[in-house]
Every structure is written in C-alpha cells, then in structure tokens.
Amino acid sequence: MEMEDALYADANDKIRLGEELKKSLVEFEQIPGVSKVQRKIQQELKFLEKVIRTKTLKENHITxxxxxNYEFLIKTLRLQQGVVDINAxxxxxxxxxxxxxxIVANNGLKWIKVIARNSKSIEDAAKGCVxxxxxxxxxxxxxxxxxxxLHFCMFQRPKVVFYFSNKIDSSLHDELKEMGVQTASLEEPDLDVDQYATISNELNLDVTTLLAYVSALTNGGCNFVxxxxxxxxxxxxERECPVKPILDKIFQGKRLVCCQLxxxxxxNILxxxxxxxxxxxxNELMKRVTVYPDVETIPPEFxxxxxxxxxxxxxxxIFSFGMARKIFTVTSNKxxxxxxxxxGINVPVFVHASRALTEGKQANAKAL
Incomplete structure (x- = not known):
C-alpha cells in the first residue's frame, strides 16, 4: 500500500512539473515548433490524469x-540567442x-541537441551496449x-552543440570534439558568437527595413492611439520593444546596400x-546606403x-539581390x-518587427 501511495505521489509530482513546463513555454510561443512541444506536454498530462483517475497507474507510466527531457530543453532554450526553431x-x-x-539558435547558425539521459546509459550506448x-x-x-x-545557413555550416544534463566521460567528450561536435551543459554553456555576426561585411536592406528605420514610430512618435x-x-x-536599437545593432560595422527596386x-512610398x-x-539614411542595379537573373537558390x-x-x-551577393537581407517581410x-528554401535574413510611416497620421491621432 505504501509503495502504491508513493507511486501516485510521484505521478502527481509529474503532473505539477508538466503544468510548470506549460507555463514556462508561454514566453517562447512565437518560436516555430514550440506549439508542438506544448501539445505533447498536454497529451502526456491528460494521460497521467486519466491513469490516476481510473486507478490504472503503473511504474512505467512515470519512468x-x-x-x-522537456524541462532540460526549456532550460537550455533560455540560454540561447536568436532562436528560430524548435524540433526543426x-x-x-x-x-x-x-x-x-x-533547437536552432543564433539565427540558424547553431544546431543544438539536448540529452537528458543518465551518464551510464549514454556511455554504454557509445560503446555499443545498446x-x-x-x-x-x-x-x-x-x-x-x-x-x-547539406543545409548551410547564411552561407556557412551551422555549428553543432550537444547539451548534456549530466557529466559525461572525458573520452566521450574528446571523441565528439574530434568529430566536430561541441559539448556543453547548463553549468558550462557553449560560447556564442554575436547573433548578428555575418561572414560578409555587407547587409542588403529590404524596403520594409528602410521604412521601419525612418518611421515616426521608431523615432520618438509611438505615444499615439x-x-x-x-x-x-x-x-x-514599439513602446514595448523599440525596433531602431535592434536595427542599429545589426547595422553596426556593416556596409549597407540595397537594390534599385x-x-x-x-x-515612392515616402x-x-x-x-x-x-x-x-x-535622406540621412540613404547617405549611408549604396544603391546597386537590380539582379538580371534569379540566383539558383530561388x-x-x-x-x-x-x-x-x-x-x-529584392531577396535575390541579397542572395546573389551572398549577404544577409534585413527585412520585416516574415x-x-x-x-x-x-x-524548402532557407533565406539568409535578419527579421525585425514591421513599422509603417505614421507622421502624416498623427494629426488625427490621440496623443498619450
């Protein structure tokens, strides 16, 4: 009877953990793939609640x-910059x-596998004992x-990082390192490059980015209804998350270009x-931007x-212009x-929130 009580107590602990995981994922809901993880957690919660309710709970339902694994995934996710996909x-x-x-992080430049198994099972499997x-x-x-x-991102191969929840043997760490896989943990995360770093010194600006940068909204005029x-x-x-500081960080140290189109x-929109x-x-922005002729042929990628x-x-x-020059395009055209x-085409981009021209609308707007 005591063992059965302990089993049901463990199951209720799992349910509480599942509910906490659901809440933890709310802040990441905009990332593709997160909704699928949420659904899987919800399905597992429903199953545990059912076997508890029908008194059919077994030990393997908990083990x-x-x-x-989801808990470790979320903890690892919190350490990352520029996450663009989950379960990609x-x-x-x-x-x-x-x-x-x-986890696909650093705007696609880093692929992460999270491994929450115990060290012995990981090492045994590596030795062929599976x-x-x-x-x-x-x-x-x-x-x-x-x-x-096979899947270059931004004209380079993504870095591969395996995050382990438990310490692994140094020989396995060395073997992975020799293969080209970096190992990391919550206590010793991998060292990330700037999420806005690129190989090229140029950036292609989409018309949506040009508009966002000069919009009254991003230049002090966001306190209106x-x-x-x-x-x-x-x-x-814009009041919650200003766009211009993000763009300035992306632009820093880069040569800005755009196509004639x-x-x-x-x-014309201006x-x-x-x-x-x-x-x-x-006018001030375009002094910093070099305008080149449009591409005559669409690059093979497109x-x-x-x-x-x-x-x-x-x-x-516009996107072909950036692809042909093998540079990032900055855009809000999600x-x-x-x-x-x-x-099946991954476009090398920095995506930001959209901002329209609003100065002409302020006269009929309500100031806050």
Whole structure:
C-alpha cells in the first residue's frame, strides 16, 4: 500500500512539473515548433490524469515520462540567442526519416541537441551496449554533422552543440570534439558568437527595413492611439520593444546596400505617405546606403520558388539581390521568409518587427 501511495505521489509530482513546463513555454510561443512541444506536454498530462483517475497507474507510466527531457530543453532554450526553431526538420540522404534538431539558435547558425539521459546509459550506448536499432550519441552526432553539411545557413555550416544534463566521460567528450561536435551543459554553456555576426561585411536592406528605420514610430512618435488599429498595434509594440536599437545593432560595422527596386519603392512610398521628418530621416539614411542595379537573373537558390500571395516579383528580386551577393537581407517581410521555408528554401535574413510611416497620421491621432 505504501509503495502504491508513493507511486501516485510521484505521478502527481509529474503532473505539477508538466503544468510548470506549460507555463514556462508561454514566453517562447512565437518560436516555430514550440506549439508542438506544448501539445505533447498536454497529451502526456491528460494521460497521467486519466491513469490516476481510473486507478490504472503503473511504474512505467512515470519512468517513461518525457517531462524531464522537456524541462532540460526549456532550460537550455533560455540560454540561447536568436532562436528560430524548435524540433526543426532537415532531410537527410542517409535516412528514410528526416533529422529533427531540438533547437536552432543564433539565427540558424547553431544546431543544438539536448540529452537528458543518465551518464551510464549514454556511455554504454557509445560503446555499443545498446539494443538493436538504438542510436548512440556518436550516431546522432554523425547525423547532425551530415545534415549540417547539406543545409548551410547564411552561407556557412551551422555549428553543432550537444547539451548534456549530466557529466559525461572525458573520452566521450574528446571523441565528439574530434568529430566536430561541441559539448556543453547548463553549468558550462557553449560560447556564442554575436547573433548578428555575418561572414560578409555587407547587409542588403529590404524596403520594409528602410521604412521601419525612418518611421515616426521608431523615432520618438509611438505615444499615439491612431484611427487605424494596425498603426495603434505597432505603436504599442514599439513602446514595448523599440525596433531602431535592434536595427542599429545589426547595422553596426556593416556596409549597407540595397537594390534599385527597393530604393524606388521606398522613395515612392515616402512621396505618398511620408511626413517631413520621415523624409528628412530618409535622406540621412540613404547617405549611408549604396544603391546597386537590380539582379538580371534569379540566383539558383530561388530558381524553383513559386509565386504565391506572399512571394511576388518585387520581393523575389529584392531577396535575390541579397542572395546573389551572398549577404544577409534585413527585412520585416516574415511572410516571404515563411513561404520560402515552406517550399524548402532557407533565406539568409535578419527579421525585425514591421513599422509603417505614421507622421502624416498623427494629426488625427490621440496623443498619450
């Protein structure tokens, strides 16, 4: 009876942990893949609640729980910069099923696998002491490295880091290091490069970035309630998280360029919607930006990209300009990036929040 009581107590502890994990993930809900983790946690919670309610709880229901792994995933996630995906899928030629990368961080430049198993089982598996079909961390490391060679990000191979919740043997650490996999833990995280670091010294500016940088919203004019709900929402978000400091950090030490098409679109929008201060800011900004001719041919990376509601000729040419020069594009056009990704194309970008020109709307807005 005491053993049964202890078992149900452990199950209730697991449920409390699951509820805490759900709350912890709320702040990361905007990251692709997080919603799937939330659903898996909820499914496991429902199962535990059911076996407790129907008095059918068994020990393996607790020992097989994934909550410890999810807890370590979230703790590792908190240490990372520029997280762009969770449980990301990458096709691998040597496997029938795609590789799933636990965390894609540093704007795609770092792939992380989190391993919450005990040290003995990890080391035994590495020595071949596993059941048929089970994969050791060395096998997983080979998969990650193979996939990283096939899926360059921002014109370079992503760094592979394995995070361990428990200390591993130094020989296994050395073997992984020799393969090209970095090991880390919560106590000794990997040393990250600046999430805005790039190989090239140039940045391609999309028209959305040019507009955001000179918008009255990002230059002290966000304390308004506009007649247009979208502008009011952008003003609220700007008060919470100013965009210009983010852009300034991305621009730091970089040569700014754009294509003629982006410049023409920017100037046309300014002439119609821009206020006097926004136009003055635009003149100052364009002194820092070198304008080049548009690309004449679409680069191979985009050659099979289909036109959709989010992929039009203008956006394709602007992003193609950056791709052809092998440089990052700075943009708030998340729809294009998402649509391209759904078609299997990873666009090298820095994405920021959208900001419209609002100076001309201030006269009819309510000041806060």
């Amino acid at each position: 097989s729980s994934n909550f410890v 899928v990458f096709p691998l030629e040597s496997r029938d099923s795609p590789l799933r990368v636990d 059941s048929f079909g089970a994969r050791s961390v060395l096998d997983q490391a080979s998969d990650y490295l193979e996939a990283s060679e 506009f007649k247009e709900p979208l502008l009011t929402e952008q003003a609220e978000k 982006a410049n023409d679109a920017f100037q 002439s119609v919607l821009g206020g006097p201060s926004e136009r003055a800011l635009a 050659s099979n990209l289909r036109f959709t509601a989010n992929v039009n000729e203008r956006s394709l040419k 729809a294009f990036v998402r649509s391209a990704k759904m078609q």
